[in-house]
Amino acid sequence: xxxGDRGGDVAALFDxxxxxxxxxxxxxxxxxxxxxxxxxxxxxxAFGAAGAATTVGITGAPGxxxxxxxxxxxxxxRADGHDIGVxxxxxxxxxxxxxxxxxxxxxxxxxxxxxxxxxxxATRGHLGGLAVATPEAARVLDAVGYRWVLVETVGVGQxxxxxxxxxxxxxxxxxxxxxxxxxxxxxxxxxxADVFVVNKADRPGAAETRHDLEAMLSMGAGRSWAPPVxxxxxxxxxxxxxxxxxxxxxxEYLVESGELERRRGRRADDELRNVVVARLVERAQAxxxxxxxxxxxxxxxxxxxxxxxxxxxxxxxxxxxDEVTSP
Amino acid sequence: xxxGDRGGDVAALFDxxxxxxxxxxxxxxxxxxxxxxxxxxxxxxAFGAAGAATTVGITGAPGxxxxxxxxxxxxxxRADGHDIGVxxxxxxxxxxxxxxxxxxxxxxxxxxxxxxxxxxxATRGHLGGLAVATPEAARVLDAVGYRWVLVETVGVGQxxxxxxxxxxxxxxxxxxxxxxxxxxxxxxxxxxADVFVVNKADRPGAAETRHDLEAMLSMGAGRSWAPPVxxxxxxxxxxxxxxxxxxxxxxEYLVESGELERRRGRRADDELRNVVVARLVERAQAxxxxxxxxxxxxxxxxxxxxxxxxxxxxxxxxxxxDEVTSP
Numbered sequence: 001x002x003x004g005d006r007g008g009d010v011a012a013l014f015d016x017x018x019x020x021x022x023x024x025x026x027x028x029x030x031x032x033x034x035x036x037x038x039x040x041x042x043x044x045x046a047f048g049a050a051g052a053a054t055t056v057g058i059t060g061a062p063g064x065x066x067x068x069x070x071x072x073x074x075x076x077x078r079a080d081g082h083d084i085g086v087x088x089x090x091x092x093x094x095x096x097x098x099x100x101x102x103x104x105x106x107x108x109x110x111x112x113x114x115x116x117x118x119x120x121x122a123t124r125g126h127l128g129g130l131a132v133a134t135p136e137a138a139r140v141l142d143a144v145g146y147r148w149v150l151v152e153t154v155g156v157g158q159x160x161x162x163x164x165x166x167x168x169x170x171x172x173x174x175x176x177x178x179x180x181x182x183x184x185x186x187x188x189x190x191x192x193a194d195v196f197v198v199n200k201a202d203r204p205g206a207a208e209t210r211h212d213l214e215a216m217l218s219m220g221a222g223r224s225w226a227p228p229v230x231x232x233x234x235x236x237x238x239x240x241x242x243x244x245x246x247x248x249x250x251x252e253y254l255v256e257s258g259e260l261e262r263r264r265g266r267r268a269d270d271e272l273r274n275v276v277v278a279r280l281v282e283r284a285q286a287x288x289x290x291x292x293x294x295x296x297x298x299x300x301x302x303x304x305x306x307x308x309x310x311x312x313x314x315x316x317x318x319x320x321x322d323e324v325t326s327p
Numbered sequence: 328x329x330x331g332d333r334g335g336d337v338a339a340l341f342d343x344x345x346x347x348x349x350x351x352x353x354x355x356x357x358x359x360x361x362x363x364x365x366x367x368x369x370x371x372x373a374f375g376a377a378g379a380a381t382t383v384g385i386t387g388a389p390g391x392x393x394x395x396x397x398x399x400x401x402x403x404x405r406a407d408g409h410d411i412g413v414x415x416x417x418x419x420x421x422x423x424x425x426x427x428x429x430x431x432x433x434x435x436x437x438x439x440x441x442x443x444x445x446x447x448x449a450t451r452g453h454l455g456g457l458a459v460a461t462p463e464a465a466r467v468l469d470a471v472g473y474r475w476v477l478v479e480t481v482g483v484g485q486x487x488x489x490x491x492x493x494x495x496x497x498x499x500x501x502x503x504x505x506x507x508x509x510x511x512x513x514x515x516x517x518x519x520a521d522v523f524v525v526n527k528a529d530r531p532g533a534a535e536t537r538h539d540l541e542a543m544l545s546m547g548a549g550r551s552w553a554p555p556v557x558x559x560x561x562x563x564x565x566x567x568x569x570x571x572x573x574x575x576x577x578x579e580y581l582v583e584s585g586e587l588e589r590r591r592g593r594r595a596d597d598e599l600r601n602v603v604v605a606r607l608v609e610r611a612q613a614x615x616x617x618x619x620x621x622x623x624x625x626x627x628x629x630x631x632x633x634x635x636x637x638x639x640x641x642x643x644x645x646x647x648x649d650e651v652t653s654p
Contacts, residue, residue, distance in 0.1 A: 040635045047633035268627050268634075273615055275638040280607040288600055300595050306374035307595075308367045311602040 010041045014049070017144040022117060025144055029119055032136045039136070046139040053085075053142035054251050057164030058152045059189065060173030065199040069173060069234035069243075070152045074116050076237070076244045077148060085141030085149045086118045089130055089163055117146065132274050134163045135267070165192040166267050168260065169250045171243070173197045174213070176205035190216055193227050195246050201231035201239065225253050287314050337368045341376070344471040349444060352471055356446055359463045366463070373466040380412075380469035381578050384491030385479045386516065387500030392526040396500060396561035396570075397479045401443050403564070403571045404475060412468030412476045413445045416457055416490055444473065459601045461490045462594070492519040493594050495587065496577045498570070500524045501540070503532035517543055520554050522573050528558035528566065552580050614641050 010031070016024035028046075031038040060066050067088070074084050121130065121137055138149045151167055153160035164170055172193035196217075198209050210229045217227055228246050232239030254260035287293065296310045305313070337358070343351035355373075358365040387393050394415070401411050448457065448464055465476045478494055480487035491497050499520035523544075525536050537556045544554055555573050559566030581587035614620065623637045632640070 043635055044633045048630070051630075265628060269624060271634050272623065272627055272637060272641075273611075275634045276611050276614055276641060277608075279635075279638050279642060280611050281604075284600075284604050284607050287603055296599065297592075297596060300599055301592060303375070303378075306371045307598050307602045308370055308606075310599060311606050314599075314603060315606055 010038070010045055014045055014144065017140075020114065022114070025117060025140070026119070028140050028144075029121075029137050032133055032140060033121065035133070039133075042140060043136045046136065046143040049143035050139040051142065053138070053147050053149050054169065054247075055138050055142075055149045055151060055167040056247060057167030057170045058150060058173065059160055059164040059170070060197075060199075061175075064173045064175050065234050066152055066173050069197065069199055069232060069240070070150055072232075072234045072237050072240045073150070073243060076240050078113065078115050080244070082148055083115045083146055084117070085138075085146035086116065087134065087137055087141070087149065087151045088118070088120045089134060089151060089153045089160060117141065129278075131162055131166075132271070132278050135166055135271055138167075161189070161192065166270070168254060168263065169194045169247055171195045171197060171247075173199050174209060175200050176203045176209045190220075194225065194250050195243070196227055196229040197239075197243060198229060198231045199234050202233045206231055224257055225250070225259075283315075292317055337365070337372055341372055341471065344467075347441065349441070352444060352467070353446070355467050355471075356448075356464050359460055359467060360448065362460070366460075369467060370463045373463065373470040376470035377466040378469065380465070380474050380476050381496065381574075382465050382469075382476045382478060382494040383574060384494030384497045385477060385500065386487055386491040386497070387524075387526075388502075391500045391502050392561050393479055393500050396524065396526055396559060396567070397477055399559075399561045399564050399567045400477070400570060403567045405440065405442050407571070409475055410442045410473055411444070412465075412473035413443065414461065414464055414468070414476065414478045415445070415447045416461060416478060416480045416487060444468065456605075458489055458493075459598070459605050462493055462598055488516070488519065493597065495581060495590065496521045496574055498522045498524060498574075500526050501536060502527050503530045503536045517547075521552065521577050522570070523554055523556040524566075524570060525556060525558045526561050529560045533558055551584055552577070552586075610642075619644055 010028070013024045013028050017028060028042050031042045033039075058066050058070055070086060074086065077084050119137070121134060134151060138151060141149045151164060153164055170192045172189045172195075174196065176198060196213050198206050198213070200206075210231060213229045217229070228249075230239055230242050230246055232243060234240065254263070292314055296314050299305050300307060300310050337355070340351045340355050344355060355369050358369045360366075385393050385397055397413060401413065404411055446464070448461060461478060465478060468476045478491060480491055497519045499516045499522075501523065503525060523540050525533050525540070527533075537558060540556045544556075555576075557566055557570050557573055559570060561567065581590070619641055623641050626632050627634060627637050
């Protein structure tokens, strides 16, 4: 069967990726981006093998220096002996566009480093969108052996916030200046931040921004984890070891408090919901493109049945062919 | 069976509404708003009996005077011997809120007039939203004998534009001042307008706004219908007979050119698509609230299956119970 062959391909690609073949890993991630049967097969294999990695989401307004910070963080983590997978999320562009290419250039120092795997992610046809594709891609990196997966967003739209909030640890990057802290608050970033970074901290106003953030955070006092505010200058690496150490402390907190388990349980719920909706959207699309659509239209046009009846007949007719049988 | 009884109720309500019972008509429209089985039954009955009415969508920025204009138009149409159904669309509020109540006060003159039936519409649980509920409500008014149905929106959001564009004739209301014409263009209203109204035309700048609109419209020259631009002062009724006459001319054009048939065919397509999606969303919601959800979560948490497999099993398990059998 074709599905079986595809499954064989996928298993072989995983084996090669685990052995360090970056091309095989890139192909697996392309399958995830494209969605469809191959993505499912990749997702199933990755799901069984994943669970050991810590995922770190990094978000903040465009221009805050997220990409430079991610690059500097990779350097520090590499010096500490870790391999790192990086997913750069760009929902606005179907293909890797100008802005993100510029960002990637700054990460160019890692291109020849086998210990850092960098991938720009967009959804090329995946009907669940980045909300479904990103955790799947992170699980692929996890399954092939990366113990740290950084998920960096380009912007701070609703999708990006959702994607980054689904990481084990969420880092929110702001710049000196009151405006950034206020904007972060408005964008709903105060609720999702486990660690704050005031990047470009050599500019005027860094101490004030830190103070503002700490004041806002103090309103949520009594929580078992108090998000630290770390000043960095990503371009020079200043403060980046402190960020790395904060990530480690948060990881320890997550494990010891049982919060890691709880978070992953909630995320599994969200992911299942997203996948159910993705599956249904897939069906609706198949119906509207399928051969039954034309006759359904004609029944409606000739007023032989009302829209609900026609829709239900369409859905009933389809269920025999595209429904998966029970386990 | 309960469904049969409900069907009986609905048929009786239609009979009473056709005989002029406004309470019966109001109940039918409430069924449509709430969605579910009763809405389906109402939709099926209305669909078989509708098709004679002309629907007119009226949209424009908040404050443009749409409600006053609708009221004045009703007065003119009543004087001409027509009965009118009015649907006021308010997607932002689950219940009839302050702003729209204020608007309704201005339409108060028609409250005791049996020839005008006014209804504020929101979706109270209808999973297809106003995009599905509004054409259904318009068909109910059509089926009980109203030959003109006015659909007036409160705002100009995406939903409102979609709803109004689904009318036979779409009226876009702007005010004097260049800004309004530009905003109308940005909101995508130039493409959907069959008739433009410059309301509050006794204010400075009315002639310029009319000129701006005509200039923008001339770029679309060569179309078989040239949208007229009509100046009105709704508060005094000035220009309203001209609007009524333009609606009649557009109706004639639609019938004679065959455009009415084509438009209704396209709208039937859109409506079928919307209903298919509504049905699927309904299923997804039922699944996430249903008894199978908890065991699906547990299978996922214990990593017995990946999200796609769990989602598909959930969907397959549900299909036996909530799927309608073939015709």
